[in-house]
Amino acid sequence: MRYEYHEFWTNDASAPQSVLTGQGDPCDCEVSNVLILVSNMLILRGVTAIRGLLLAGSLALVPSLADACSCAWAGGFLQVAPQAPLIIIGDILRHEHDPAPAMAVWVREVLKGGLLDSGMRVQMGDGMHCRPSVADFPLGSRWVLALNGPGAKPGPGWALSHCGEFWLRLEGDQVRGSFDGERDRTRTLPLAEFRNRLLYPHFRTHFSGRVETGQNFRHPFGSRFALILAPRADGWEIQVEEVGRDDNLARLTPPLHFLPNPREIEGWQFLTDPRACAARPYQAEQGPGEPRAFIFSPEVGQGIAGPQSPAAVTPEEVAAVERFGRGRLTIQDYRLGEGRDGCPVIEWLRFEVDLEGGYGD
Numbered sequence: 001m002r003y004e005y006h007e008f009w010t011n012d013a014s015a016p017q018s019v020l021t022g023q024g025d026p027c028d029c030e031v032s033n034v035l036i037l038v039s040n041m042l043i044l045r046g047v048t049a050i051r052g053l054l055l056a057g058s059l060a061l062v063p064s065l066a067d068a069c070s071c072a073w074a075g076g077f078l079q080v081a082p083q084a085p086l087i088i089i090g091d092i093l094r095h096e097h098d099p100a101p102a103m104a105v106w107v108r109e110v111l112k113g114g115l116l117d118s119g120m121r122v123q124m125g126d127g128m129h130c131r132p133s134v135a136d137f138p139l140g141s142r143w144v145l146a147l148n149g150p151g152a153k154p155g156p157g158w159a160l161s162h163c164g165e166f167w168l169r170l171e172g173d174q175v176r177g178s179f180d181g182e183r184d185r186t187r188t189l190p191l192a193e194f195r196n197r198l199l200y201p202h203f204r205t206h207f208s209g210r211v212e213t214g215q216n217f218r219h220p221f222g223s224r225f226a227l228i229l230a231p232r233a234d235g236w237e238i239q240v241e242e243v244g245r246d247d248n249l250a251r252l253t254p255p256l257h258f259l260p261n262p263r264e265i266e267g268w269q270f271l272t273d274p275r276a277c278a279a280r281p282y283q284a285e286q287g288p289g290e291p292r293a294f295i296f297s298p299e300v301g302q303g304i305a306g307p308q309s310p311a312a313v314t315p316e317e318v319a320a321v322e323r324f325g326r327g328r329l330t331i332q333d334y335r336l337g338e339g340r341d342g343c344p345v346i347e348w349l350r351f352e353v354d355l356e357g358g359y360g361d
Helices: 026-044 048-060 077-083 191-199 315-324
Strands: 002-009 016-023 086-096 102-112 119-123 142-147 167-171 174-177 187-190 203-212 217-221 225-232 235-242 264-266 292-296 325-340 343-357
Touching: 077 142, 077 191, 086 119, 102 142, 102 191, 174 191, 187 191, 203 217, 203 225, 225 264, 235 292, 235 325, 235 343, 264 343, 292 315, 315 325
Parallel strands: none
Antiparallel strands: 002 016, 086 102, 086 142, 102 119, 142 167, 167 174, 174 187, 203 343, 217 225, 225 235, 235 264, 292 325, 325 343
16 A cells, blocks of 8 residues: 655645545545644644544554565575575475464574574565565475565574575575676576585685794685694694684695696795705605696585595596686785705795685686
8 A cells, every 4th residue: 555645735824734545445534534634724723733643543543554564676596695694495394474474484494503402483575574475485385585684683593584585495406586786687597506506606705814833824815714824843834724613725736746736835836956855755855836836626525535535536537627617816025034954944934925716706
């Protein structure tokens, strides 16, 4: 229902007249207009304060004027879901209408956030909040739901906002909806591809740092990663870790054997004549090139070079790692100190890092 308030003047300049018009149930406007008419009569007698009270009372008869939802559509699922604290895959078990619309959901998988139970209640649209109608989610259907996103106003529980594409339909291993385009531009993605794009969106970042002997350096990047300079007796090792895992996702950076690896930063590599360090690996006559280029992927330690993988990593697997993530560490300045056997220690190191990768554009 939409209402408009109009005020006009009669020949008596001191007597403004008002009327409330609208489209929908005419009774609302009739009641409101009676109240406004009384208020106008009182105004002619100088009781202006009462008019304000009557107008407030008439508008209170129409709660949608103050409480109706209004929000702009913020984008497709992959654009808005990162703002939601909980993302699940779940089946619709039951619709509820009393005391307020909601649906009971059986949680099959948590994609983001934490949940202690496999069952949950999701608050839905009641005409006053920015949430979709429960009727749009048939019993037995399966969905990806991003809960408590902007506009949901969940209070103490969970709710689904309609201020963006916060839900996607899942049928078999196919996910359907608006991912990153216009509101009505729906398409289908395989579940595995969707999962990768959700968990590992495209990233590009640049930062700088400084470390001293024995210090650990850690810098988060992307949605789930951290770049680490892990201290060693003779320098540092470049590592990439994912949240919740201990694997070094950069460990397949070539060369894998027989030559110094770009991930290893050691004092002897900065000598004019590296042969002065008797303990240098592989008796190499020079260190890795600058800048230090490395590759990484969350598949390392799982689908690639994982417990069930063959002993030898294939060139195709190394190429797959590189397609996901690429890094470059540029050493800007350093200072060497005296070590043992002609192998200096690095007292401090100043550097810049560039990282790019992820799935999608």
